Structure formats: C-alpha cells, structure tokens
Amino acid sequence: MKTSNMTRRVLFLLLALVICPRFAPSAPEDPLTVVATIPDLAKLAEEIGGARVQVRSLSKGTENLHAVHVRPSMLVSLSKADLFLEMGLSLEAAWLPELLLKAKNERIQVGAPGFQNCSDGWDAIGVPAELSRKDGDVHPQGNPHFNLDPLGGAHLAERVHAALVRVDPLGRELYDRNFELWKKRLTERQKAWQELAKQLAGKKVAVYHTEYDYFVKRLDMKVAASIEPKPGIPPGPGDIAEVIKTMKAEGVEVILTAAWSNSRLVTDIAAKTGAKVVELPNQVDGASWATDWIALMDGMHERLATAYGIDFKRS
Amino acid sequence: MHTYRRIRPCIALGGQRLGFYSFAILSSLSLATAQRAEVASPGAPARGGLGQSTRFDNEFNPAISLAADLLFDWMEFDGPSEDGQNLSLRRVDLLVADWIDPNAFVWATIAYEEGELGLDETAMEYVGLPGNHSLRGGRFFIDFGKQMQMHIEQLRTIDRPLVLRDYLGEELAADGLQWDNWFGVGDATLVRFSLGAFSDVSGGGHHHDEESDEVDPTLQVADRKEADDLGFTARLTAMSDVGENGTIQYGTSARFLPDFSFDQPGTDLTAKNQNNAVYGLDLTYGWVSDDGVKRWSVGGEALLFTGDLSAALDDNGTPANAADDFIVTYDDSVTGSYWFVDHGWTLNDSAGVQYSIIQEPEVGESRASELDLYYTRQLSEFLRLRVGLTFAELQHGEDSVRLAFQLTGFVGPHGHGLNW
Numbered sequence: 021m022k023t024s025n026m027t028r029r030v031l032f033l034l035l036a037l038v039i040c041p042r043f044a045p046s047a048p049e050d051p052l053t054v055v056a057t058i059p060d061l062a063k064l065a066e067e068i069g070g071a072r073v074q075v076r077s078l079s080k081g082t083e084n085l086h087a088v089h090v091r092p093s094m095l096v097s098l099s100k101a102d103l104f105l106e107m108g109l110s111l112e113a114a115w116l117p118e119l120l121l122k123a124k125n126e127r128i129q130v131g132a133p134g135f136q137n138c139s140d141g142w143d144a145i146g147v148p149a150e151l152s153r154k155d156g157d158v159h160p161q162g163n164p165h166f167n168l169d170p171l172g173g174a175h176l177a178e179r180v181h182a183a184l185v186r187v188d189p190l191g192r193e194l195y196d197r198n199f200e201l202w203k204k205r206l207t208e209r210q211k212a213w214q215e216l217a218k219q220l221a222g223k224k225v226a227v228y229h230t231e232y233d234y235f236v237k238r239l240d241m242k243v244a245a246s247i248e249p250k251p252g253i254p255p256g257p258g259d260i261a262e263v264i265k266t267m268k269a270e271g272v273e274v275i276l277t278a279a280w281s282n283s284r285l286v287t288d289i290a291a292k293t294g295a296k297v298v299e300l301p302n303q304v305d306g307a308s309w310a311t312d313w314i315a316l317m318d319g320m321h322e323r324l325a326t327a328y329g330i331d332f333k334r335s
Numbered sequence: 336m337h338t339y340r341r342i343r344p345c346i347a348l349g350g351q352r353l354g355f356y357s358f359a360i361l362s363s364l365s366l367a368t369a370q371r372a373e374v375a376s377p378g379a380p381a382r383g384g385l386g387q388s389t390r391f392d393n394e395f396n397p398a399i400s401l402a403a404d405l406l407f408d409w410m411e412f413d414g415p416s417e418d419g420q421n422l423s424l425r426r427v428d429l430l431v432a433d434w435i436d437p438n439a440f441v442w443a444t445i446a447y448e449e450g451e452l453g454l455d456e457t458a459m460e461y462v463g464l465p466g467n468h469s470l471r472g473g474r475f476f477i478d479f480g481k482q483m484q485m486h487i488e489q490l491r492t493i494d495r496p497l498v499l500r501d502y503l504g505e506e507l508a509a510d511g512l513q514w515d516n517w518f519g520v521g522d523a524t525l526v527r528f529s530l531g532a533f534s535d536v537s538g539g540g541h542h543h544d545e546e547s548d549e550v551d552p553t554l555q556v557a558d559r560k561e562a563d564d565l566g567f568t569a570r571l572t573a574m575s576d577v578g579e580n581g582t583i584q585y586g587t588s589a590r591f592l593p594d595f596s597f598d599q600p601g602t603d604l605t606a607k608n609q610n611n612a613v614y615g616l617d618l619t620y621g622w623v624s625d626d627g628v629k630r631w632s633v634g635g636e637a638l639l640f641t642g643d644l645s646a647a648l649d650d651n652g653t654p655a656n657a658a659d660d661f662i663v664t665y666d667d668s669v670t671g672s673y674w675f676v677d678h679g680w681t682l683n684d685s686a687g688v689q690y691s692i693i694q695e696p697e698v699g700e701s702r703a704s705e706l707d708l709y710y711t712r713q714l715s716e717f718l719r720l721r722v723g724l725t726f727a728e729l730q731h732g733e734d735s736v737r738l739a740f741q742l743t744g745f746v747g748p749h750g751h752g753l754n755w
Binding site: 080082083084086087088089091092093095096097099100118119121122124153156157252253254279280283 | 462466467517519521522523524525574575576579580582623625626627628681682683714715716717746750752753
C-alpha cells in the first residue's frame with residue numbers, strides 16, 4: 021500500500037525528532053559543586069575549574085582557622101557537594117569532622133573520590149617528637165599552615181587539579197589548560213620572590229603564632245622569638261618579658277602577626293623593642309589585596325620587604 | 336548422634352567401609368566449621384571473631400577522654416542556713432567513643448558527681464539510614480531546648496538555668512530511642528527535628544521542699560507499661576545564617592510523661608494515673624566578627640510545665656494518726672524562662688549575664704529567680720576558668736548570694752557531637 025503524504029510527513033517528523041537531538045548542542049551540565057575549607061583552596065578550584073565549577077569556601081579569609089564560626093549554611097553546602105577540599109594536617113580538626121559526619125554526603129566522606137586532603141604528599145615541618153598537650157595545641161602531623169609556604173601553592177594547585185580531574189574526567193582538557201596557565205603565572209612571580217629571599221636571608225623575626233613558620237623558613241629567615249610560649253597558649257608576664265629580652269639580644273626588627281592576634285600586647289612589645297609590626301593575612305581574602313594565592317604571596321613578600329626597606333614590586 | 340543414625344543404613348546395607356568414610360568426612364566438616372570462629376564450648380552461642388585482632392591487641396581501641404570540673408564557692412544565706420565556703424570535685428566525665436562499623440558508633444559517659452559514680456550515658460547511634468535520618472538508642476540526654484543535651488561542663492554558666500533545673504532536672508538522661516532528621520531549606524537554613532520514646536523521662540523535674548523535715552511523695556514510673564504510656568520527647572528547630580556574621584536559631588520542644596504515680600515512701604499510699612508535660616520555645620542569636628574574635632550571643636527559653644506537677648502528704652488534720660493520711664496532688668500549669676546576653680572580646684575572654692525566673696510547681700503563687708553574672712577565661716583551649724556571681728531569690732525560702740570559681744580541664748578528644 022502506498023504511504024499517504026500525511027503519513028510520510030508524520031514519519032519524517034518522528035525521524036527528525038529522533039535524529040536531531042543527537043546533533044543539537046547538548047544542554048550545559050550542572051557545574052560541579054566544590055566546597056573548600058579555606059579561600060586559598062576555593063580560589064584555586066575556581067581558577068583551575070573555570071566555568072565547570074561552582075565553589076564555596078567554608079571559612080572567611082580573615083578568620084582564625086582554629087576557631088571557625090560554624091554556620092547552618094556550611095552543613096547545607098556540604099550535603100550538596102560533589103568535591104570537598106581540605107587543607108588537612110588537623111588544621112580543621114576543631115570544627116570540620118562533625119560537619120562531615122552530619123552532612124551524610126557519601127560522595128565526600130574520607131576515602132571517597134570526592135574527598136581531597138590537600139596535604140597528601142606534603143613534607144610538614146614541626147612534627148612533634150612526642151604527642152602531649154603539655155606542648156600546647158600541637159598538630160600531630162606537623163604544622164598545617166603550609167598554604168603560606170611560597171612552594172605550598174604549587175602543591176595545593178596540583179592536588180586541586182588532580183581532584184577535579186578525578187571527579188570530573190570530562191572536564192580534563194579545561195582543567196589541564198587552566199592549570200598550565202596558573203603555573204605559568206606562578207613561575208613568573210616566583211623569580212621575584214626568590215630574588216627577595218636572597219636579600220632577606222639570615223634576618224630574624226618574632227611571630228605571635230606558628231602560622232608563618234613555613235614562610236619564614238622558605239625565605240631563609242629565622243624565627244627568633246614566639247610571643248605564644250607554646251602554640252595556642254596565651255603569654256603570661258614572664259613569657260612577654262622573655263620575648264622582649266630575646267628580641268633585643270638578637271636584634272629582631274619585625275614582628276609578624278595575623279589580624280586575629282594583632283592586639284595591644286603586640287603593639288606594646290614592638291614599642292619596647294623598636295620592632296615594626298607587620299600584619300599579614302594567613303589566607304586568601306585575609307586582606308583586600310589577597311584576592312588569590314599568587315596575590316597573597318606577592319603581598320606578603322611586599323610587606324616584608326617594605327618593613328626592611330627593600331624595594332619589591334608586586335605584579 | 337544424628338550422623339550415627341545416618342550411617343546405620345550404610346552399615347545395614349553392608350557398606351561398613353562406606354559408612355566409616357561418611358562418618359570421617361562429616362566429622363571433619365563439622366570440625367572445620369567450628370574452627371572458623373573463636374573456639375566455643377558446645378551449646379555456647381556462636382560469635383564471630385574479634386575483627387582481625389586478639390583479646391590483647393590495642394588496635395581498634397576506642398577514643399578515651401576526660402573532663403574534670405572543680406568548684407570553689409562561697410555562699411551567704413538570708414535565713415537560718417549556714418554561710419560558708421565549699422571546695423569540691425564537682426564532676427568528672429570519662430568518655431569512651433568509637434565506631435562499631437561504618438554505620439554505627441557508640442559512646443559511654445561514666446560520671447563521678449557529688450560523691451557518686453554512675454553511668455551517665457551509653458548509647459549507640461545508627462547512621463546507615465537513607466537521607467539524614469539517624470536512630471539513637473540507649474541511655475542519653477533528652478533533646479529539649481538548647482541546653483538539656485549538654486553536659487554541665489559544656490554550659491555557658493556554672494549551673495544550668497533555674498527553670499531547666501526545676502522543670503526538667505539538673506540533667507535528664509533516660510533510656511530510650513530517638514529518631515533524628517535534618518534537611519536544608521534553601522542554601523542558608525537547616526531544619527532539624529527529633530522524636531524520642533523513653534521508659535522513664537521524669538528526671539528530677541519536680542520541686543522538693545528542702546527546708547521541710549517531711550518527706551514528700553516521690554514520683555514513680557512503672558517498669559512495664561503500655562506503649563502510649565512511655566515518656567516522649569519532640570523537638571523542632573531551625574537555624575539560619577543572618578548576613579555574613581550572624582546565626583539565628585529558633586525552636587520548640589516538648590517532653591511528655593503520660594503515666595506515673597506519686598508514692599509515699601514507707602507506706603502503701605499511692606496516687607496513680609498522673610501525667611504532666613513540659614513545653615518550650617527557644618530563640619538564640621549569635622554574631623561573630625570577621626576575624627572570629629569578637630562575639631555576641633543573646634537568647635533564651637520559655638517553658639510551660641503543666642499537669643500533675645507535684646504532691647504532698649496530707650495528714651487529714653490528725654498528725655498522730657497516720658492511718659488516715661492521703662496524698663494530695665497539684666494539677667496546675669506554671670511558667671518559667673531564662674534569658675542571657677554573652678560577649679567575647681578576645682579569643683580567650685568572655686562575660687555575660689543570665690536571668691531565670693520560675694513559678695514554682697507547688698500550691699499557691701510562689702516565684703523564684705536567679706541572676707547570674709559570669710566571666711570566662713580560656714587559659715588554653717583545654718583549660719577554662721570561670722567566675723560566677725549568683726543572686727537567688729525565693730519567695731518561699733531563703734535568698735542567697737554565691738560567688739563561685741570553676742576550673743574545668745579536658746583531656747583527649749572530649750566531644751559530644753554537633754551542638755545544634
């Protein structure tokens with residue numbers, strides 16, 4: 021029986037409906053939901069992930085990471101995350117584990133593909149020889165503030181890149197391209213940092229807390245005194261007197277402190293020793309100029325250089 | 336025996352050798368089965384091994400931690416009670432916790448308090464249910480309001496607010512089951528609810544006249560009861576981000592005690608078929624500065640305690656004749672509340688004021704109130720010193736003033752889960 025014109029049109033229409041979607045541009049996928057504990061990791065995820073990711077940082081760049089203000093939105097974010105990035109080395113131990121437990125998101129639990137401990141493979145300093153609270157608020161696996169090491173950013177970026185590729189292999193081409201661009205930016209600035217390091221080598225600083233130890237060590241400088249007698253332990257009058265004595269004896273010119281610890285005590289010690297107080301952020305977004313990790317490092321180098329009267333230009 | 340019976344037909348058929356081999360094979364199979372588990376005597380329940388470890392290994396040990404709470408206080412009474420000071424080890428908590436398997440964890444709190452050692456909490460929580468549901472069973476603190484879930488060393492003040500102590504108890508741990516669930520609303524709000532059923536959720540929440548030499552009837556809950564006579568709790572709460580720095584929480588709670596009796600100790604006198612309930616509304620707002628250093632918290636809870644609240648022994652006008660005594664119960668509704676403001680200005684220093692007022696659950700209008708002023712200094716993350724000044728006013732009782740110093744130390748991973 022011959023097929024009528026109407027039937028042919030209907031058949032053609034049906035065929036078109038079947039075939040055309042295969043050639044039509046595919047609808048954009050939902051972006052990967054990435055949750056990071058600190059802005060450094062969040063910004064790296066944004067820079068490498070590009071349009072394929074939607075990122076949230078749980079902490080603000082200005083917060084003391086040992087006492088992050090836990091809020092309802094954090095639990096909601098974690099419950100929806102496809103990828104979770106943490107610094108590790110117990111940096112987030114005071115507030116994160118219970119959130120991960122309650123979020124009940126199987127994709128991001130420890131050991132799942134969507135969980136990334138960014139300290140994996142990092143050679144930590146300050147690993148305690150023995151574990152005891154008589155040594156203060158020590159981190160069992162070592163100093164966790166390696167985001168402030170001039171070499172730390174590359175390590176973090178590698179971990180973030182690897183995690184993104186693992187969770188979203190379809191985005192590999194974009195992630196590889198963005199990671200290479202980021203590394204190129206980093207290499208350009210590292211030259212300036214290395215030049216400054218040659219001029220700062222051997223100089224001594226005082227710190228309030230151990231968060232700048234990596235930064236100081238990488239610049240070949242020395243922490244001559246710590247205002248906290250032990251990590252997390254507020255100083256008493258005897259500790260303060262000892263710090264002042266040491267700073268004078270060692271010719272310490274600079275006190276490094278974060279915003280959360282830049283108190284009248286630090287100002288008083290500076291006045292008594294003639295040292296300059298240099299307030300540095302301890303994370304991305306910790307200052308208006310610390311908009312990403314490379315800018316954070318640039319700004320930290322610049323402020324230290326200025327304190328010693330050394331000429332240094334940020335990018 | 337069973338094996339022997341099976342063999343007999345083989346032997347009867349003339350297959351003696353076959354029967355012997357059958358016996359040998361069957362015997363060796365049963366021996367192999369017994370050796371898969373730890374060796375057990377005949378008839379003892381079979382149990383799996385110790386999970387790739389022996390009885391003497393330290394691997395897979397639970398987390399153990401300790402909290403110790405010392406109190407030194409001085410009290411002055413506006414009445415016949417003796418003024419003076421006291422120094423006490425108020426409380427020690429030994430907490431043991433660990434995962435049983437990927438879906439369940441267990442914790443136990445052994446507490447020393449006021450000279451007595453006891454089991455405060457032992458419960459298992461099963462988190463293998465779909466979604467955000469979880470099920471908790473055992474002995475644990477009830478989920479009511481903002482503070483009844485907390486151990487005393489976790490509080491903002493030295494003692495729990497007056498209204499909670501009086502209507503619910505100093506601490507209220509009960510044996511039961513609780514179902515919890517939470518879900519997000521939008522990006523910045525989460526809603527949580529729980530429903531609990533308990534064998535006895537009376538706690539210490541009835542007023543006892545400490546000045547009187549008389550012994551009041553005591554609240555008793557039957558060991559065995561109908562399902563709808565179990566004690567119940569319910570809580571619904573929501574928390575939201577407020578701007579970049581604030582959090583608000585609001586909630587409602589209920590505790591039902593549907594069936595109990597008041598029994599007069601030393602007699603057969605009893606008043607059965609009693610019931611009461613406590614309802615609560617809570618509201619808390621917290622604000623933290625960008626650097627996390629400065630903090631403000633304000634909030635409070637309002638409670639309604641209703642039903643058969645307390646009982647007394649009535650001597651029927653004949654004190655010498657105990658035979659005609661009877662128990663009189665007070666069916667009433669009373670209200671109470673507490674409100675606080677707390678401010679932290681460094682990471683280590685905070686201070687606040689808390690006011691609590693109650694209608695006392697006894698006959699007649701009677702009020703009591705407490706005003707607490709307190710300062711807290713974190714000597715380190717794990718050592719805390721608190722100074723508190725409390726003014727207590729009792730309409731029927733002695734007013735008092737107390738100055739107290741509390742020193743609390745924590746050793747190990749001493750945590751009680753998400754505080755929400």
